[in-house]
Amino acid sequence: xxxxxxxxxxxxxxxxxxxxxxxxxxxxxxxxxxxxxxxxxxxxxxxxxxxxxxxxxxxxxxxxxxxxxxxxxxxxxxxxxxxxxxxxxxxxxxxxxxxxxxxxxxxxxxxxxxxxxxxxxxxxxxxxxxxxxxxxxxxxxxxxxxxxxxxxxxxxxxxxxxxxxxxxxxxxxxxxxxxxxxxxxxxxxxxxxxxxxxxxxxxxxxxxxxxxxxxxxxxxxxxxxxxxxxxxxxxxxxxxxxxxxxxxxxxxxxxxxx
Amino acid sequence: xxxxxxxxxxxxxxxxxxxxxxxxxxxxxxxxxxxxxxxxxxxxxxxxxxxxxxxxxxxxxxxxxxxxxxxxxxxxxxxxxxxxxxxxxxxxxxxxxxxxxxxxxxxxxxxxxxxxxxxxxxxxxxxxxxxxxxxxxxxxxxxxxxxxxxxxxxxxxxxxxxxxxxxxxxxxxxxxxxxxxxxxxxxxxxxxxxxxxxxxxxxxxxxxxxxxxxxxxxxxxxxxxxxxxxxxxxxxxxxxxxxxxxxxxxxxxxxxxxxxxxxxxxxxxxx
Ligand SMILES: Nc1ncnc2c1ncn2[C@@H]1O[C@H](COP(=O)(O)OP(=O)(O)OP(=O)(O)O)[C@@H](O)[C@H]1O
Ligand SMILES: [Mg+2]
Numbered sequence: 001x002x003x004x005x006x007x008x009x010x011x012x013x014x015x016x017x018x019x020x021x022x023x024x025x026x027x028x029x030x031x032x033x034x035x036x037x038x039x040x041x042x043x044x045x046x047x048x049x050x051x052x053x054x055x056x057x058x059x060x061x062x063x064x065x066x067x068x069x070x071x072x073x074x075x076x077x078x079x080x081x082x083x084x085x086x087x088x089x090x091x092x093x094x095x096x097x098x099x100x101x102x103x104x105x106x107x108x109x110x111x112x113x114x115x116x117x118x119x120x121x122x123x124x125x126x127x128x129x130x131x132x133x134x135x136x137x138x139x140x141x142x143x144x145x146x147x148x149x150x151x152x153x154x155x156x157x158x159x160x161x162x163x164x165x166x167x168x169x170x171x172x173x174x175x176x177x178x179x180x181x182x183x184x185x186x187x188x189x190x191x192x193x194x195x196x197x198x199x200x201x202x203x204x205x206x207x208x209x210x211x212x213x214x215x216x217x218x219x220x221x222x223x224x225x226x227x228x229x230x231x232x233x234x235x236x237x238x239x240x241x242x243x244x245x246x247x248x249x250x251x252x253x254x255x256x257x258x
Numbered sequence: 259x260x261x262x263x264x265x266x267x268x269x270x271x272x273x274x275x276x277x278x279x280x281x282x283x284x285x286x287x288x289x290x291x292x293x294x295x296x297x298x299x300x301x302x303x304x305x306x307x308x309x310x311x312x313x314x315x316x317x318x319x320x321x322x323x324x325x326x327x328x329x330x331x332x333x334x335x336x337x338x339x340x341x342x343x344x345x346x347x348x349x350x351x352x353x354x355x356x357x358x359x360x361x362x363x364x365x366x367x368x369x370x371x372x373x374x375x376x377x378x379x380x381x382x383x384x385x386x387x388x389x390x391x392x393x394x395x396x397x398x399x400x401x402x403x404x405x406x407x408x409x410x411x412x413x414x415x416x417x418x419x420x421x422x423x424x425x426x427x428x429x430x431x432x433x434x435x436x437x438x439x440x441x442x443x444x445x446x447x448x449x450x451x452x453x454x455x456x457x458x459x460x461x462x463x464x465x466x467x468x469x470x471x472x473x474x475x476x477x478x479x480x481x482x483x484x485x486x487x488x489x490x491x492x493x494x495x496x497x498x499x500x501x502x503x504x505x506x507x508x509x510x511x512x513x514x515x516x517x518x519x520x521x522x523x524x525x526x527x528x529x
Binding site for chain 2: 005007014089092257258
C-alpha cells in the first residue's frame with residue numbers, strides 16, 4: 001500500500017501526466033467534430049443517398065487515441081525512472097522490487113481505465129446525441145445493446161497501459177518501448193492483413209483491435225481482422241497482452257543489476 | 259595499522275560497542291555495522307570488486323578512498339542490493355540488505371544526487387520516497403529544514419544547483435533516521451560553505467553513534483572529516499587504518515594516499 005501511494009504521488013506530481021490524460025480524453029472532442037460534420041453531410045444529401053449512407057462506429061474508430069496515449073504513459077512511468085536514475089533509489093527503498101512494478105502497473109492501469117471509459121462512453125454518447133436517427137438509426141439503437149462492446153473497447157485501454165509498463169520495464173528505454181507499442185497498433189496489423197490465408201485470418205483474430213468484437217460475439221463482416229475466437233478465448237488473449245510482458249518484466253527486474 | 263591485510267574485526271571495537279551500550283538496550287554486536295565478506299563483483303571482463311572484506315563501525319566517519327574505477331561506487335551498490343555480488347556478501351546490521359522490509363529506517367544512502375525527476379518539487383520528491391517506507395510528511399518537512407531546503411521545498415528540482423541537489427540527496431538519505439549512512443562523493447561540486455556544512459553534518463551524525471561510510475577524492479577534506487580510512491584500488495583492499503595512524507607515518511593523508519595507491523591507479527597521467 002505504501003509503495004502504491006508513493007507511485008500515485010509520483011505520477012500526480014509531473015506535468016506530462018496531465019498532458020497525456022488530457023490528450024486521451026480529448027478523443028471526445030474529435031468524436032464531436034466527426035459526428036457534427038457527418039450529420040451536416042447527411043442533412044445536405046438527397047433522400048435516396050441518405051437511405052444508403054453508413055457511418056463507422058466512432059468510438060471504435062477513435063479508440064486508437066486513448067490506447068496510444070495510455071500505452072505511452074505506461075511506458076513513461078517506468079522509463080522516466082530509468083532515464084533519471086531514480087530507479088536506483090526506488091529499488092533501494094523497496095528491495096523486494098516487485099511491489100514497485102506492481103504499484104506502477106496499478107496506478108497506470110487505473111488511470112487508463114478511467115480515461116478509456118471517458119473516451120469510449122463520452123464519444124458514444126456525443127455521437128448519439130448529435131446524430132440522432134440519422135444513418136438508418138445507427139446511433140438510435142438501445143444503449144443496453146451497445147453496452148458490452150463499449151465495455152470491451154474500454155478495457156483495451158488499460159491493456160495498452162499495462163503492455164506499455166511491461167515493455168518499459170523490459171526494455172528500459174522509452175524509444176524502444178514506444179516503438180513496440182506503435183508497432184502493435186499500426187505495423188503488425190498491416191503485415192498480418194497482407195499475409196496469405198488462412199494465416200491472415202488466424203493471426204488477425206489475435207490482433208488487439210480484433211478482440212473486443214470477438215469478446216462480445218458482435219462480429220461484423222467488414223472487419224479487416226479475423227474473428228475466429230470464441231468469447232472466452234478472446235478475453236484470455238486480451239489478458240495475455242497485458243500480463244505476459246508484465247510478468248516477464250517483473251521476473252527480469254528482480255534479477256537484473258540496476 | 260594493517261596495510262593490504264584482511265580486516266581486523268576488532269575485538270577492541272566490539273568491546274567498545276558493548277561498553278557504549280551498557281545500561282541501555284541489550285547489546286547487539288552487529289548493530290549499526292556494515293560488514294563485507296569476500297565481496298566480489300565481475301562485469302564481463304572487469305573485476306570491479308575483488309575479494310573485498312572490511313567492516314565499518316559506528317561512532318565515527320569512515321572515509322572510503324581509491325582512484326577512479328577502484329570500485330567504491332560498485333561496493334556501495336552491492337551493499338544496497340542494487341547489483342548482485344558474483345561471490346561473497348555484504349551485511350548491514352548482520353543481515354543482507356535485500357532481506358530488509360523497511361530499509362530506510364536502517365540504512366540511508368546518497369549515490370547520485372542527479373537521480374531526480376526535474377519536474378517534481380523537492381517536497382513531492384522526498385514525500386514519494388518517504389511513503390514507500392511508511393514515513394509521513396512531517397518527517398519530510400523536518401529533513402528539508404535540516405538540509406536548508408525548506409525555502410525551496412515547493413520549487414521544481416530541475417532548477418536546483420548542484421549543491422542544492424546534493425542537499426536534497428542527503429535529505430533523502432536522512433528520511434528514515436537510519437543508523438547507517440553511505441554517501442558517494444557528496445561534496446562534489448559544493449562551494450566552500452557547502453563543503454564545511456557537509457563536514458559538520460557527517461561528524462555530528464557520527465557523534466550520534468551512527469555508522470558513516472563516505473567516499474571522496476578530496477584528501478584534505480577527508481582528513482578533517484573522517485577518523486578511519488579504507489583505501490581500495492582495482493577492487494582490492496589496499497589499506498585500512500585511522501587517519502591518525504596514516505598522518506603519523508606520512509606527511510599528510512594525501513601523501514599516504516599517493517604512496518599507497520601508486521600501484522593501483524588505472525586512469526591518469528604518468529606520475
Ligand atoms: N554496471 C557496470 N557494468 C560494467 N562495468 C562496470 C559497471 N559498474 C562499474 N563498472 C566498472 O567497475 C569498475 C569500478 O567502477 P566504480 O564506479 O565502482 O569505481 P569508483 O571507485 O566509484 O570510481 P570513481 O572514483 O571514478 O567514482 C570500473 O572499471 C567500471 O568501469
Ligand atoms: Mg564512483
